[in-house]
Amino acid sequence: MYLFNPPDEQQAIAPMAEQVALLKQVVRVAPTLVTIQQEPAGGEVAADLTAWLRVALKDRGISRSVVVSRKNDLPLLSIPVDQGWIVTQIPDLPPQGGLFNLLLMWHSLIALGSLAVALFFANRMVKPLVVLERAIESVGPDALLPELPMVGPAEVRVTAQALNSLSSRLKVAMDSRMRLVAAAGHDLRTPITRMRLRAEFVEDDDDRAMWLKDIDELDRIADSAILLVREESGKSPPEPLRLDMLVSELVEELRKLSYDVTLTRSTAGVVRANRTGLSRAFRNLIINAATYGKRARVAVESAPSEVIVVIADDGPGIPPDMIGQVFEPFFRADRARAKHFDGAGLGLTIANEIVQRAGGSITIENGPLRGLLQTVKLPAEHMEPSAPN
Template sequence: MNTLRAKLAVLLTVVIIAVVCILTSILVYLFDPPNEQDAISPLVDQIEFLTQVRQIAPKLVVVQEAAAGGEVEANLTAWIRDALMARGAPRDVIVSRKNDLPLLSIPVDQGWIVAQIPDLPPAGGIFHLLLIWLALTTLGMMAVALFFANRMVKPLVLLERAIETVGPDAVLPELAVTGPAEVRVAAKALNSLSSRLKGAMESRMRLVAAAGHDLRTPITRMRLRAEFVEDEEDREMWLKDIDELDRIADSAILLVREESGKSAPAPIRLDILISDLVDELRTLSYDVTLTNSAAGTALANRTGLSRAFRNLIINASTHGKRARVAVQSTPKEIVVVIDDDGPGIPVDLIGQVFEPFFRVDRARMKQFDGAGLGLTIAKEIVQRAGGSIKIENGSLRGLIQTVRLPACSRI
């Protein structure tokens, strides 16, 4: 009911039904059809009159041996018999229809008096027919309203589907400028917005890449000068800060490469990739355990996906003391769950974990190496592969990192 299609259909139906009801009411008022009593009373009077004439002057009334043939109108017959019963003159009259003419057969002593009568309103009166008429009109108008509502919102549905195809780079696809004037204006505006957005993102990528590249030269000079610092403690502090600057520059350049990368995806056995990563990180003294490894194939860039999971697992084993990795597989998707035993993240900050250079506690920056771009890069890689990452606090402790990737049947 919240969709534009449903609202248009309801609006059209209500308007048309309202117009039909008003016009029908006006016609009923102008023609003033008789009610049940007004329609049946003259006919009952006619039956009583004919039976009396038959008794007083038999030659004036033609009597047939049998009742009029044709299809018996059971409802009208019962209706007239009830009216005669109410008058105190019960008689088993028969109303039939022959050659599309309503005929009344009145039983008398020597046979039947047959007379043609006008069509009577149905039992229940004219309003019974009006209710049926309005019900049929409502159903018909609903079908027509739904048809035209679909036609009216079809261009908007095309725009909605086009917007839903926005890729991981957040750039809108080119929309066809067709349809009504309003839709064409909207399509042109979206195409213009997409072009400006694409230009702004490319400019940002070039700026970040240039800044990361240009930092290399002063960082190298600073490293050389730091080597000549006489005080060993000061020299170590300088070199540590320079190493951090170097990591930030490398991470920024890597982020730009991931966001602008166009590497063709290929089928990857995700369970094998994760198993190899766990073995590699364990040799580097990271506390990582593979708790489950269900076979599954994903379609992605192997180098990028390996980098993403390496960042996530290292993040768990470094900040969460130890990491446990489980690979689950269904026919439609592959789920990788990474949980740890760390302190977790405050609820008011957990929505910022994928922001560049995010730190839960700025005071802990010196305790762990890294530029604060690991999760940002991992999210970019996973989204480019058509997947998603969700990070939440565990029920008792630590973080739970859940990666979902669409399953691929090709191997």
């Protein structure tokens, strides 16, 4: 009511002028009925109201130097008389600025309040999504979610509990799968051994050779499956390694085994990984290039944040529509050509698992002219490796 129907300043001038005239008569007729003080009311002077009231009094033939002021949030009228000042309270008037400023302040207050409430509820709604985003970012190389603390609002606790339950079930499923693969690989050993014994009694030399070759391939598949399980479940602690020295030693070792391998460039770089696992990964990659790509050229480059190993070969490469499947178990780009080479098709799968556990990545692509490029990137470790025993 005060906002939309306030007392009008112009309309309030006439009653105040009448009040001044009345008080003037009272002072003249019965001066004891009013209180007179020596000083006008203090406070902030309302200049506009004072000017309007003086004009109204002048129009009525009353020349008074009245003063309208506000003290302690009360509007006061000071009227000069011969003996001093008459001070009286007058009706409250709208604050300076008028209705538009009041509406602006009112709407601003409502908008700020609504914004605060909206931000509060939006924050509560977004918190579970933030927890989910952080959980996804913290997925380890073993593809498992770390256990999340169940603290905070109810929505966050429910989300953390659901993610922890999902991670637990996923870990049980992966462990069960690994045990199944390991058991299958181990159980294959007995029938493979029996088959090998029986094949030795085959009279035809060609048939016996073919049987033994197939049995050897089955044996390699079983060994590779067990090795893959060991790599995925391996808990060996990582250590700082000079990657350039590790690769150099592997190149020399494979050259002695009659593989066509050349170290074209080597820059010192330190990474943190399990030495045995990382050595197995690079051995698989280099042998893959030297076997299927005729020869392997290895380069080690060091950058401030990562160490890069590039393995190039001169082979036929991989069809573009199949290059996305290279890390799948038992992948063969050319089934017919694969018969001429030993191997179970798990070398790249095992290498990728080892490198990912070390925080790195493997990229395989066809070379610009021919052959295949295998690029391994590992995070650089800014500390010196421990001295070898």
